Amino acid sequence: MLLATAVAVFPPLLSADCDSRVFLDANRNGVYDAGERGVSGVGVSDGTHIVLSGRDGRYRLPASPGKTLFVIKPSGYALPMRSDGLPDFFANQAGTAAGLKYGGVLRSDTACKSFALQPLAQKPEGPVSVLVFGDPQPKSAVDLDYYARDIIAPLRADPAATLGITLGDVVHDDLTLLAGVKQADRQLGIPRLYAAGNHDIDFDAGDDAGSLESFRAQFGPDTFAWEERHANFIVLDDVIYQPGSKPAYIGGLRDSQFHFLARYLAGADKDKLLVISAHIPFFQTKSDAETFRTADRRRLFKLLEPFRDVLLLTAHSHAQNLVRHGPDSDWHGPGRLFEYNAGATCGGYWAGVKDEDGIPDATMSDGTPNGYARLHISPRDYRLQWFNARNRPNAAMALHAPQVLRRGAYPGVGLYANVFMARPDARVEVRIDDGLWQPMQRVNRADPRVVAQNLRDDAAPALSAYDRAPEATASSHLWRFALPTDLAAGEHRIRVRAIDEWLGEVSQDAVYRLETVNP
Missing domain, CATH: 3.60.21.10 (Metallo-dependent phosphatases)
Known part of the structure; x- marks a missing residue:
């Protein structure tokens, strides 16, 4: 009182x-x-x-x-x-x-x-x-x-x-x-x-x-x-x-x-x-x-x-x-x-x-x-x-990754992890296949998933909804990792984990594929 x-x-x-x-x-x-x-x-x-x-x-x-x-x-x-x-x-x-x-x-x-x-x-x-x-x-x-x-x-x-x-x-x-x-x-x-x-x-x-x-x-x-x-x-x-x-x-x-x-x-x-x-x-x-x-x-x-x-x-x-x-x-x-x-x-x-x-x-x-x-x-x-x-979905994060990359290409294409309730000091890491855990970098930019939806809405010849998705803005809880291209050809497993005091440890999986292509 x-x-x-x-x-x-x-x-x-x-x-x-x-x-x-x-x-x-x-x-x-x-x-x-x-x-x-x-x-x-x-x-x-x-x-x-x-x-x-x-x-x-x-x-x-x-x-x-x-x-x-x-x-x-x-x-x-x-x-x-x-x-x-x-x-x-x-x-x-x-x-x-x-x-x-x-x-x-x-x-x-x-x-x-x-x-x-x-x-x-x-x-x-x-x-x-x-x-x-x-x-x-x-x-x-x-x-x-x-x-x-x-x-x-x-x-x-x-x-x-x-x-x-x-x-x-x-x-x-x-x-x-x-x-x-x-x-x-x-x-x-x-x-x-x-x-x-x-x-x-x-x-x-x-x-x-x-x-x-x-x-x-x-x-x-x-x-x-x-x-x-x-x-x-x-x-x-x-x-x-x-x-x-x-x-x-x-x-x-x-x-x-x-x-x-x-x-x-x-x-x-x-x-x-x-x-x-x-x-x-x-x-x-x-x-x-x-x-x-x-x-x-x-x-x-x-x-x-x-x-x-x-x-x-x-x-x-x-x-x-x-x-x-x-x-x-x-x-x-x-x-x-x-x-x-x-x-x-x-x-x-x-x-x-x-x-x-x-x-x-x-x-x-x-x-x-x-x-x-x-x-x-x-x-x-x-x-x-x-x-x-x-x-729906019952997930603490969402991943965006390319489906396929050229084996041996410059590794400049990113995997993105949007960890919805991550604190600024959260530890976000990625593992490719059975490799070591590697840190992801926190970035201040728009989530590519929202950008992609904006582009689909722009390109659509007719309205897909009463109101379209809002225009993408920078996310304060987004992490990036450049996917390696020097691995064997074929499919590779991605696992991302985030760890902090509130989340505990949460993870999400994805895959991408490397293809061998001749000039």
Whole structure:
């Protein structure tokens, strides 16, 4: 729970302000009943201020339009689930933007709210397992069906998952689909936390402050904290809407969010993993333009310096990137600051040729299949895994190799290994036939498999899919090896293995053939 240093002090409350309680929901009905005892020391916030519940569970917090009240769920407790499948941890206050196309928050759910905490039925054991989704991003009901069948259906009643996080771009501009994504996610039966993305904005809002009214109506707060036994989680809206400008948004944080972060982090356990989830990457994704405001990143990273271990989860790129932050990206803390820029559940925007189940290939521009990640958190460490949608193919890497080369030709043709979740320090090696293991070289270039698909799409006389595969971009997890041509004529076996702390050891096989050809 939060320490007393996180308490915000306010003047005496007016009758319209919130005076309610955090209580132990002994009969598990989700509402306060006479005789149920309060829970002290639990944080309640409006996204800027934080107050702690007193010995009787009571808390007091000013209520104001445009704010969402929420409880910071403490470790060791569960929350009741709302009828829409979300954990019951928030109450929206009235919206501030009127006449929005998608409605926004039209009224208060309630002037204030009593928050129910339910005791866990039994003490949990093992690591915390978190499902991490980047960019579901359906642009139509058809895409929503792909998401439900490709991602959600195989994960129903997953016994290992304890929490889910969606890293923004819940939909692609059509905010009527927000409820559909939420309904699909409800089938997983676990609490889910949602960050907002640049495609989840009310683009007819007049300013940034009113740009997430429709998102709040569906998912509640855009900035909040949540605590589990091995980690504390913060979810941030890091999309700054700039109506009338080009681009219409930039990555960054508001002053109110920094106020919340300063209060929360002051009382948070510095030796516990801190997981911060947002949409726009905190690293700069372009060399010629600022994609996340540098001053905001520096201010955020300064607040994070006291923590032993911080994991940033972001999305937006529709590609996978693993970044170890250091002085070159404004990190000067003694602990570890790692950013996982997650691949998208929609992959390459639900594009590409459909398979036998009618679902598009959806490979991302860096060659990663669409899918989701799983974050495993133990008391002193964590690891990340990538899972291809429906486990098809059930592989941790993809190889690209020529089918045939001329025996004795200059060895300038490469074998490529795209290791989807390889860390930058992964060891990737290749063995030809029964020879020695040899290192492959990490390269920053496009996956030839995606380039080949782009060329096939260009050459096709007719459309092969509703949307073609995205144009290939450089992959940060691609390795190359020049295939030898001085071996005997005939077929040769290729085995590639990748080894790192998260992957363990994974391997993939291929073949190529050498032919003797006369001039």
